[in-house]
Amino acid sequence: MRPQLERSRTWAAAAAGMGAALLTAACGSGSSGSGNQASAPGVTATSVTIGSTQPLTGPAAAGYSEIAPASNAYFKYVNAHGGVFGRSINYIYLDDGYNPTNTATQTRKLVLQDHVFAMYSALGTPTHLAVVQYLNSEKIPDLFVASGCNCWNNVTQYPQTFGWQPDYTVEGKILGQYVAQHFPGKKVGFFAQGPNDEFGTDGVVGATDTLQGGAVNLVTTPQYYTPTAAGAMAVGTAIAKLQAQGVQVIVSFSIPSFTAVAEASAAKLNYHPTFVVSNVGTDPPTLISILTSGALGAKLPAALIAGTITDTYLPAQTDATNPWISLFKGIKATYAPSLPWDGNVLYGFAAAFTFVQALKAAGQNPTRAGIISAIENGHWTDGPGLSPYGYSSSNHLGLTGVQIVTIGADGTETTTGPVQITDDTATGPITTYSGTPSVPPANGIPSD
Amino acid sequence: MSSTLVRHGLFFVIIAALLAVLTGLVFDAYTNYNVAGIAIFAISAAGLTVLTGVNGQVSLGHGALMMIGAYTTSVLLQWHPDLPMLLALLASIATTGVAGAIIGIAGARLRGPYLAGATLALALALPQVPTHFASLFGGNQGIIVPAPAAPGVLGAGFPPDQWLAWVCLAAALVTLFLLANLVRGGTGRRLRMVRDNEVAARLAGVDVARTQVLAFVISAVCAGLAGSLFAYWVGITSPAGFTLNLSLSLLTAIVIGGLGSLLGAVLGAVVLVYLPVWTGGLASSLNLASNVANNVPLAVYGVVLIAAILVFPRGIAGGIASARQALTKTVGSRRRASTLPGAPAP
Numbered sequence: 001m002r003p004q005l006e007r008s009r010t011w012a013a014a015a016a017g018m019g020a021a022l023l024t025a026a027c028g029s030g031s032s033g034s035g036n037q038a039s040a041p042g043v044t045a046t047s048v049t050i051g052s053t054q055p056l057t058g059p060a061a062a063g064y065s066e067i068a069p070a071s072n073a074y075f076k077y078v079n080a081h082g083g084v085f086g087r088s089i090n091y092i093y094l095d096d097g098y099n100p101t102n103t104a105t106q107t108r109k110l111v112l113q114d115h116v117f118a119m120y121s122a123l124g125t126p127t128h129l130a131v132v133q134y135l136n137s138e139k140i141p142d143l144f145v146a147s148g149c150n151c152w153n154n155v156t157q158y159p160q161t162f163g164w165q166p167d168y169t170v171e172g173k174i175l176g177q178y179v180a181q182h183f184p185g186k187k188v189g190f191f192a193q194g195p196n197d198e199f200g201t202d203g204v205v206g207a208t209d210t211l212q213g214g215a216v217n218l219v220t221t222p223q224y225y226t227p228t229a230a231g232a233m234a235v236g237t238a239i240a241k242l243q244a245q246g247v248q249v250i251v252s253f254s255i256p257s258f259t260a261v262a263e264a265s266a267a268k269l270n271y272h273p274t275f276v277v278s279n280v281g282t283d284p285p286t287l288i289s290i291l292t293s294g295a296l297g298a299k300l301p302a303a304l305i306a307g308t309i310t311d312t313y314l315p316a317q318t319d320a321t322n323p324w325i326s327l328f329k330g331i332k333a334t335y336a337p338s339l340p341w342d343g344n345v346l347y348g349f350a351a352a353f354t355f356v357q358a359l360k361a362a363g364q365n366p367t368r369a370g371i372i373s374a375i376e377n378g379h380w381t382d383g384p385g386l387s388p389y390g391y392s393s394s395n396h397l398g399l400t401g402v403q404i405v406t407i408g409a410d411g412t413e414t415t416t417g418p419v420q421i422t423d424d425t426a427t428g429p430i431t432t433y434s435g436t437p438s439v440p441p442a443n444g445i446p447s448d
Numbered sequence: 449m450s451s452t453l454v455r456h457g458l459f460f461v462i463i464a465a466l467l468a469v470l471t472g473l474v475f476d477a478y479t480n481y482n483v484a485g486i487a488i489f490a491i492s493a494a495g496l497t498v499l500t501g502v503n504g505q506v507s508l509g510h511g512a513l514m515m516i517g518a519y520t521t522s523v524l525l526q527w528h529p530d531l532p533m534l535l536a537l538l539a540s541i542a543t544t545g546v547a548g549a550i551i552g553i554a555g556a557r558l559r560g561p562y563l564a565g566a567t568l569a570l571a572l573a574l575p576q577v578p579t580h581f582a583s584l585f586g587g588n589q590g591i592i593v594p595a596p597a598a599p600g601v602l603g604a605g606f607p608p609d610q611w612l613a614w615v616c617l618a619a620a621l622v623t624l625f626l627l628a629n630l631v632r633g634g635t636g637r638r639l640r641m642v643r644d645n646e647v648a649a650r651l652a653g654v655d656v657a658r659t660q661v662l663a664f665v666i667s668a669v670c671a672g673l674a675g676s677l678f679a680y681w682v683g684i685t686s687p688a689g690f691t692l693n694l695s696l697s698l699l700t701a702i703v704i705g706g707l708g709s710l711l712g713a714v715l716g717a718v719v720l721v722y723l724p725v726w727t728g729g730l731a732s733s734l735n736l737a738s739n740v741a742n743n744v745p746l747a748v749y750g751v752v753l754i755a756a757i758l759v760f761p762r763g764i765a766g767g768i769a770s771a772r773q774a775l776t777k778t779v780g781s782r783r784r785a786s787t788l789p790g791a792p793a794p
Contacts, residue, residue, distance in 0.1 A: 056742035065742060095742060100590060101689035104682040105485070109725070112478035112609065126589055130684035133592055196579070196587020226579065226588055228688070230572075 036086055039365035042117030048359065048366070049090040050120045051110030053127065058097035059227050062295075063256045063286030063344045064123060067146060068093040070348025071121060071355075073336035074328070078356055078445055080335075085364045089356075092116065098227065100130035107131040111138060118143050118371065121164070121351050125149040125199040126227075136160045141368050143358065143375070144351050144398065148280065149198040150424045153397045160368075162375060162391065164351055164398035166313050168199055168253060169424035171278050171402055172206025175311055177430055178404050178417075179207075179249055179276055180214020189247035190222030191238060191262055193254055200224060202424075203253035203278055209426045211251075219245055225258055232261050239265040242273070249274045254281040260290040263304045275308045279402065282310040283343035284411030306409035311402035313386055315437075316413040317346045324350070324384040327440045350384040357383065357446040382438040382446075386419045397424070401433050452632055460625045464618070471613045480613040481681075482721050487616035488677045489717035491623045493701045494710050495670025500699070501708025502631055503663035504643030505555060509567030511694030512574040513551075513668050515687075517544045517675025522591040522685035523584065533596050533615065533680070540676035541669050548668020552661035571695040575687035590686025593679045616677050623670055624710055630666070631710070639663055704756045706763025715764045723749060 036045040043049075054068045055061050072091050079088040092114055096102040103124070110116045111134075118141035122128050125147040132151075135142045136158045144164035145152045148171060152163035179188060188211060192200030204222050211218050223238035225231045239262055242250055250273045252262060259281040266273060288302040315322040320329075328349040329341055339345050359366060361374035376393045383389070387401035401421030405413045419433040441447050471480050496510050517540035524531055524539055551570065555563050578585030585591065598611035630636055641649040642659045650656055679685045701720045706712025727745035760767035 057746065061742070095745070099688045099691075100684050100686050101682050104684055105481075108481050109478060112476070112481055126686070126688070129589060130592070130682070130686070134595070134683055137595075194588070196582045196589045198589070228691075 034086075035364060037365045040117055040367045040370075041115050043087070043366060046087055047090050048084065048087050049092065049114060049116050050118050050355075051107075051114055051116035052091070052093040052120050053096040053103045053106045053110070053122045053124075053131075054093045055098035055123060055127075056093075056095035058099065059229060059232070059257060060098035060124065060255050062290050063283050063342070064146075066339055066342070066344040067121070067123065067348040067351075069336055069339055070332065070345040071352035072348075073332055073339065074349050074352035074356075076335045077331045081443065081445060084356060084359045089359070091120070096124075096127055098124055098127055100127050103127040104130045104134075107134065111135070111140060116140070117366070118368065120144060120355050121146045121348075123147065125151075126197055128152075129198070132158055132161055139368060141371050143371070144354060146347075146351065147199065148202070148278075150202055150397070151198055153395060153424070155394055155396055158396075160372065162396045162398065164354065165279070165347075166387070166399045166402055167397060167424050168202040168278060169206035169209075170400065170422055171311055172203040172208075172251075172253070173210050173422050173424075173428075174402050174404070174420050174430060175251060175276055175278065175309075176207035176210035177214070177420075178309070179251060180211050180216055183249050183274070184215040185217070186248040187217045187219065187246050188249045188251060189219040189242045189245060191242065191250050191252040191254060192222045192224055193227055193258065194222065194224040197227075199255075199280075200253045204251075205426075206424070207251050210430070216249075219247060225254070227255060227258065232258065235261045236265045236268070238262075239271065240269055243269055243271040247273055249276060252277040252281065254278075256281050256283060256286045257290055257295075260287050261296060263287075263308070264291065264296050264300055267300070267304055277308055277310050279311050279313065279343075282308060282405075282407065284407050284413065285340055285342035286344060288411050302411065303409040305407055305411070308407040310405050310407065310413075312343075312405050312413070312415065313399045313402045314343075314346055314350050314384055315386070316405065316415055317341065317343050318412050323439050327444050328384075331444065346384075353446065354380075354383055354385075354389075360446055384438075384440070386437065387421050387433050388435065390423075453629060456625055456628050460621050464621050467617050467621075468614065471610055471617065475613075477607060477609045480607075480609045482725065484609070484613040484616040484677075484681055485721040486714075486717045487613070487620035488674050488681055489698070489701065489720050490620050490714045491677070492671050492674035493698055493705070493713035493716050493720075494620075494624055494627050495667035495674070496698050497702040497705075497708055497710065497713045498627055498631060498639070498670075499663050499667035501702060501712075502636065502643065503639040503660065505660060505663060506560070506564045506699075507567045507664075507667070508564050508692075508695050508699065509551075509570035509574075510667070510671050510698045511690045511692065512567075512570045513544055513548060513671035514675035514678060514694065515574055515690035516547050517541070517672035518679040518685045518690070519578070519585060519591075519675075520544070520672070521676040521679045522586075522593050525593055525679075526586075526591055529594065537619070537673060537676045540672045542672075544672025544675065545665055545669045548665045548671075549661060551668070552664025555664055556657040556660040567695075568692070571692045575690050578687050586686070588687060590684050590689070592684055593682070595683060596680050612680060616681070619673055619677060620714075623673065624714070627666075627670075628710055635662070700753060702763075704753070704760075704763055706760075706765025706767075706769075709763065709765040711768075712763045712765035719752075719764075723752060 038044045056065045075089040075091050094106040096106050120143050123146040128145050142161040148165050148168040150167035150169050152161050190204050192204050194200035223241055225235055259277050287305050291300040292302050315324050319325055358375050361378055362371040375391050380389050385399045387399050390397035390400045401419050403415050403419045404417050405415050420430050421433045422428050422430040499505050520540040520543045521536040524536055558566055579587055595608050598606040638654050638659050641654055642656050646656050701716030702713055704719055705716030727748040
């Protein structure tokens with residue numbers, strides 16, 4: 001076997017050493033390596049290699065750079081407990097700096113040099129759009145893209161691609177309905193990544209759907225920002241415009257660093273609107289660390305985020321009584337002690353759990369077509385997500401709903417109201433999800 | 449002159465044959481992909497080295513010129529998805545050549561840091577244009593560029609990476625061949641004269657402004673060709689692909705490679721493409737905390753830059769020339785050692 005040069009080398013070596021033991025002895029999860037074949041590119045009798053592109057540096061690195069190491073920690077845990085059908089998961093994630101050009105070149109490396117079985121949790125809307133056609137033309141499973149763009153749900157054009165988190169339109173609709181119900185008579189405006197970025201525009205479209213019917217005074221033209229260093233300098237102007245328009249509630253579709261800049265800019269202008277921010281831009285520990293580190297020019301108080309309203313599709317990361325949170329926190333303590341515990345890390349663990357579910361469902365000798373059909377036919381409801389997955393042969397959407405969250409001055413997240421589910425159409429109704437929350441398997445690994 | 453042409457022609461034909469064999473039989477798909485990248489950056493860097501190294505005009509905005517080439521190709525392909533690649537390349541050369549002439553006319557009035565400042569402004573301002581004219585240029589999201597299909601005569605299953613590598617290498621060889629002849633001929637002499645002493649050049653009957661504009665057009669044409677190929681190579685043309693970083697990387701490449709030397713431009717392009725590939729592996733093989741490991745490639749890039757400037761003040765090509773000089777001296781040959789043509793005096 002050709003040695004891997006990737007960041008996962010050290011544990012891959014450890015896992016390879018462990019592999020020998022696995023082949024002779026029955027392993028923890030009850031599966032064994034006998035009968036394993038090299039059934040697909042990236043799959044050997046003892047390993048499955050998957051790849052990802054991540055913003056480890058650059059404007060989106062704050063917070064998001066923790067997601068891939070968190071996923072990797074879960075894979076290490078699974079590998080140490082027998083792997084999946086005796087195969088260890090070899091996870092190669094490369095830095096693209098949130099720059100689509102780098103995403104294109106790094107994805108070629110993963111496909112052409114590392115011969116990955118599948119792409120997993122590649123992060124970012126503008127970045128992943130640069131490679132989605134390429135991955136589909138090469139017939140590479142493109143699983144659980146770490147972005148809520150509903151563009152991943154395009155079964156005819158992108159049959160290999162699957163979303164994972166609720167798409168931004170779903171989030172926008174539910175957030176918009178909450179604002180319409182709880183801020184009657186108030187002036188509502190948008191701050192969003194765009195204008196030609198599906199993240200910002202999908203969210204604005206979804207929120208507009210539910211806000212327009214509500215008793216609020218909606219400023220329909222959003223203030224857009226560009227997710228670059230130059231774009232960060234223009235945020236102050238955008239916020240000042242919202243202030244001049246008399247906006248009292250800002251509905252924001254922004255990545256964490258830009259949420260922080262927006263909230264800091266508003267405070268600087270002595271402007272105190274209510275921020276309603278989509279899930280991807282509000283992880284409290286990430287925001288607090290950006291604000292208090294001095295990264296924005298001065299050390300700012302963490303309390304700037306107090307009262308921010310957002311939503312979640314996973315259990316609140318501060319909810320120590322939740323069995324998923326205690327499971328993932330425990331694994332993190334052993335396999336990635338240097339990582340903080342926050343929403344990004346939780347995301348990485350939850351997505352990795354879903355990947356292991358999919359890989360198990362694909363059977364002992366997985367193929368690329370096999371894992372696609374396993375996900376389409378899975379109809380999973382069990383997992384850390386608060387709502388069921390929408391996967392079917394005609395739908396590649398992931399989680400279908402969210403619950404509203406309020407952030408306190410110390411970063412605690414308080415969930416309010418029920419889990420609500422909807423689709424990404426303008427008229428699709430928002431309904432309450434009444435299913436019981438699932439509990440993790442005893443050993444923390446999806447059962448066969 | 450004609451013997452130079454024949455010598456160069458023969459040299460490039462041999463190189464072309466060698467590369468065809470390497471990309472067709474020896475290299476794997478990923479190496480072919482990187483070779484295509486080296487060829488693209490070599491074209492752009494070669495143009496820049498003629499402008500900056502041979503003619504003495506510093507451009508911090510070459511990424512912007514590549515951007516004009518890339519967007520020309522991408523917009524045309526958006527309108528006519530079946531546009532032959534050759535036409536797309538020629539159209540990009542044309543638009544970027546015109547842009548280069550306009551910038552060159554303005555630039556001919558500027559000297560030293562003022563020219564650098566003006567081209568820097570171009571590199572910063574131009575990526576904002578697609579955001580403002582989003583319907584035409586696809587905004588921040590950019591325009592997806594489909595991979596060029598190999599011609600039918602090569603067979604249906606011909607690897608697309610190999611075809612792209614061939615096209616890029618062919619474009620690079622033709623460009624380098626033309627530039628090598630140009631810098632060794634009368635034009636090259638005029639370019640160097642203007643660089644070394646404008647007054648003397650003017651006294652000798654050289655039209656300084658026209659020569660400077662010509663240098664800008666030549667380098668812009670190269671950047672346009674490189675930009676067009678870059679669009680095909682990356683598969684997406686978006687403003688984020690043409691940051692100031694790209695312009696600075698190109699300048700870095702020609703300085704590391706050896707300012708004013710075409711060989712240096714090629715070596716610089718190799719560094720530009722392969723350094724991230726190597727350092728990416730290095731960062732993961734060391735057992736570092738992720739927040740340190742993530743930044744190792746950037747740090748190594750900085751260290752390599754500093755080391756290269758300290759060890760090879762005239763770039764890698766200059767270093768090779770010095771080594772050859774030293775070798776001939778120690779061997780005791782009476783043959784006068786030659787420095788690489790075009791390299792500025794240390």
